[in-house]
Amino acid sequence: MAPLKQQDRIALEIYESCSRRAAAEPRRYYLGMSRIGDPCERRLWLDYRIADKAALEGRTFRIFDNGEAAEARIITDLWAAGYTIDREQEEFSDFDDRFRGHCDGVIHGVTQRPHLLEIKTANAANFKIFQQKGLKEAKPIYFDQMQCYMGYGQLERGLFVVENKNTQELYTERIYFDRFRFEELKNKAQKITEATEAPPKPEDADCYWCDFRDYGCLNPPTGGPGCPGCAWWRSADKITAGSIEIILTLRDIRKMLQAATQEELAEAKDLMVQLLKTAYEARPDLSLPYKFFNPQGDLLQHFWDVQAYVLTTANGWVNYSGDPSKGKGNLRPEPAAGPWCVHPNHRQRIYQPIGCQDWAPEQPPF
Numbered sequence: 001m002a003p004l005k006q007q008d009r010i011a012l013e014i015y016e017s018c019s020r021r022a023a024a025e026p027r028r029y030y031l032g033m034s035r036i037g038d039p040c041e042r043r044l045w046l047d048y049r050i051a052d053k054a055a056l057e058g059r060t061f062r063i064f065d066n067g068e069a070a071e072a073r074i075i076t077d078l079w080a081a082g083y084t085i086d087r088e089q090e091e092f093s094d095f096d097d098r099f100r101g102h103c104d105g106v107i108h109g110v111t112q113r114p115h116l117l118e119i120k121t122a123n124a125a126n127f128k129i130f131q132q133k134g135l136k137e138a139k140p141i142y143f144d145q146m147q148c149y150m151g152y153g154q155l156e157r158g159l160f161v162v163e164n165k166n167t168q169e170l171y172t173e174r175i176y177f178d179r180f181r182f183e184e185l186k187n188k189a190q191k192i193t194e195a196t197e198a199p200p201k202p203e204d205a206d207c208y209w210c211d212f213r214d215y216g217c218l219n220p221p222t223g224g225p226g227c228p229g230c231a232w233w234r235s236a237d238k239i240t241a242g243s244i245e246i247i248l249t250l251r252d253i254r255k256m257l258q259a260a261t262q263e264e265l266a267e268a269k270d271l272m273v274q275l276l277k278t279a280y281e282a283r284p285d286l287s288l289p290y291k292f293f294n295p296q297g298d299l300l301q302h303f304w305d306v307q308a309y310v311l312t313t314a315n316g317w318v319n320y321s322g323d324p325s326k327g328k329g330n331l332r333p334e335p336a337a338g339p340w341c342v343h344p345n346h347r348q349r350i351y352q353p354i355g356c357q358d359w360a361p362e363q364p365p366f
């Protein structure tokens with residue numbers, strides 16, 4: 001008997017809702033340690049430079065969701081089996097936070113030494129390859145990810161755990177820290193984050209599954225100061241008291257945004273408008289992100305822009321990057337001034353890039 005059509009419709013609705021969740025997830029503004037082992041440096045650079053890529057399909061999003069759920073379950077199983085795990089989701093970073101990663105945790109009880117813990121899932125075919133060839137040969141990108149976490153986490157040993165998605169069978173493997181490989185990966189990360197042009201297409205690039213195949217790879221962004229992946233960013237060692245005061249005010253607004261009642265949202269919006277007006281009076285040569293005033297706009301998204309803008313008025317060119325919804329971020333002084341602009345190859349506003357003529361300034365809203 002043919003399956004009921006109704007079932008397909010429900011599955012499609014779930015995929016669509018997952019696609020919407022995927023589209024709403026904030027883009028990551030750093031080079032991830034989980035990807036640094038990718039042999040295509042062009043792909044790493046494009047991802048770091050927030051080039052346009054194919055949207056994540058809902059079904060694929062569910063695969064990632066499934067991986068996260070399995071990780072939580074396996075950590076529970078490890079505890080139940082007598083191991084202890086700490087430093088879960090600890091962040092490692094380098095090069096002014098442009099290169100970052102988050103480990104699954106550090107496990108104790110494997111031997112006398114603590115081990116970095118990395119958990120993955122694999123289909124039956126790939127699981128068999130792990131069993132036959134071991135981690136380094138089966139999936140060098142995971143091996144390199146672990147080398148980065150061990151290097152930055154000051155660990156000499158790692159434990160890789162992979163679950164067969166078809167049977168729930170587990171394969172575990174202990175690996176050693178390889179300082180030489182770690183240094184190679186660090187150098188690679190520095191080279192990619194500092195490169196102002198996309199690395200060439202490798203001759204043997206495996207483009208079939210690449211997210212950039214039909215988008216960014218054909219038309220790579222040129223970057224510039226203010227772009228989260230910009231080579232010109234420096235660490236914030238000259239933040240003044242004036243800047244800090246404004247940040248505190250913005251933190252209050254953030255809390256209100258998270259509280260999310262209509263009254264509080266309106267109040268937060270008023271406060272932001274006030275801050276923007278003050279900022280604009282101090283620097284009338286700058287334009288403002290007009291979409292902030294669009295009632296249909298995503299307030300949190302624009303809040304990110306607003307913070308960067310307001311900070312510029314307190315301490316010259318200072319930029320803010322991070323995730324306002326999580327209250328995390330980094331401050332960096334900008335080496336150059338210029339109006340806000342929308343770069344055609346970027347999905348967000350950036351400052352007028354040095355050495356990049358291809359920009360279009362926006363008009364102030366008042």
Ligand code: SF4
Nearest residue numbers: 040043207210213217
């Ligand atoms: S399409 Fe090919 S060359 Fe371009 S980034 Fe992707 S894998 Fe690299």
